[in-house]
Amino acid sequence: MTALVVDALTVAFGRFTALDAVSLAVDPGEVRAVIGPNGAGKTTLLDVISGITKPVSGRVMLGDRIDLTKRSEVEIARAGVRRKFQKPSVFPALTVRENLEIGCGPPLPARDRPDRIASVLGEIGLGPRAEVPAGRLAHGEKQWLEIGMVLAAEPALLLLDEPVAGLSDAETAETAALIRSLRRPDRAILVIEHDMGFVEAIADRVTVLHEGRTLYEGSMAGARAEPRVIEVFLGR
């Protein structure tokens, strides 16, 4: 079984083609990184997987069963897909704990939520900040809270859009450790990132996107040796 198959996905905004027949397959238990310069179409790829954007053509199969391009965001989330947005998206009016409670999702019975919330609070290290409104958190804390919110539902497919953007080196290292600890045999993780060191630390394989096309797929070491990738990332 494959956790996620993206099959010849094409997305257009008007006459602009943001994704051009992109394909990739992620195995259960794998951490896959998608890298590429700004505007490559990485966020658009996650938008399609999470149901926010509908493609012109192509399929996105979750666990060989469900074609996500035919489902709504709500149905996709209920199928076990969670996504962390590029711009930290937490609910500012709610406390950290209340954000996590919503993150637990509708299927988890209310009586099981306190335990789940407590364990997630521990994982993301926000225990002491549990009762603070999320709008008051520092940027890094918001990033972690959002990771916690998507974790709380114990997703089978986790999509993380630039989870270390704007974080300090120390915070980036902590986040890398956190993401490594989320690896499970029945969970696939798709991470979008610019930071090569971070990608090297967490990913099993990388997919390089450029101008809506797949440029390379394979190991990070292989990506570094690939001339076309070097050309695109010149100066990095």
Added chain:
Amino acid sequence: MSGAVQTALAAPAGPARRAVRDPLVAGLVGLCLAAAAGLLVAPPAPYLVNALGQLAAFAILAVSLDLVWGYLGILSLGHGLFFAIGGYVCAMHLLAHGVAVTGVLPDFVQFMGWKSLPAYWVGLDHAPYALVLALALAGLVAFVFGLASFRSRVNGVYFSIISQALVYVAMLLMYRNDTGLGGNNGMTGFPLLFGWPMGSPGVVTGLAVAALLTLAAILAGTRLLVGTAIGRRMLACRDDETRLRTLGYSTTRLKLGIWCLSAMIAALAGILYVPQVGIINPRVLAPDLSIEIAVWVAIGGLGRLGGAVIGAILVNGLKFWLSAAMPEAWPFILSGLVLLVVLVLPNGLLDLVGWRPRPTWLRGAR
């Protein structure tokens, strides 16, 4: 504000304990109950009693709008529609009741040359049926409009404009004389309320007390609601609907449910209002009236149910007083108030006293 205070204010608690932590709502509920008791024990002049009762009806209307606007981010500029549905059905009941008791047809029916009330008035002389019909009709109209809008993701300004158009269309419809609802003159001359002569001191007091008690119940009930998990989802939906959907929550259902509830509360306000003013006509469907409701809420403090009540009472109290003293000046005074609030007090008058039951409620939204 110190960290400890913040933590205390935001600490998780049961909904009831939370409501008690909202001293403004608790105080207003207490005030309503005290005023109702006061009216029963020692009623002041009937015109004052009547004014108080009308203010309470407006306050209920303001709460209904704050529920969807302040907590769900849906600005309706057509809430007068639901208010009018309640008001019209109430007027129909009062007239049908009058016909049942006295046998005299209302003026507008005689004017149309009809020999009896239109067929669809049947049963409206029974108050419980009229009440259910008013609420069901408001809920149904809200459901159809809400379903069409929310499912096709009509949000923000577009929703506001369409809601305004809706109330305008309803007004044009009600101006027609052949609807059997009084046309441009509306309906008035209600003879009796539950068999008692309308306008007698007992009826005036009873209506005002009913409005005050309803306000207290609505205020307490909505405050409890926004303190529950549903209330937290409302705030979440207001601040980031896509985020909430991608966490597996159907925001369409959430919005639709609260929207219909809000419409029914507005209808309740209309039901309480019409017997107190003794008339309903298509003017209640005028677009500017619906906008004014939003002004009450904005002035009092959007997103705080107590603020909506204060805004409604303050603006309408001022209006009662000033539009008698200098009617031409009222639109300018209202505009001035709006400008003042927008420029100086973006969170409404409650900013003046630094009122923040939960400090960041609005900060994130703007």
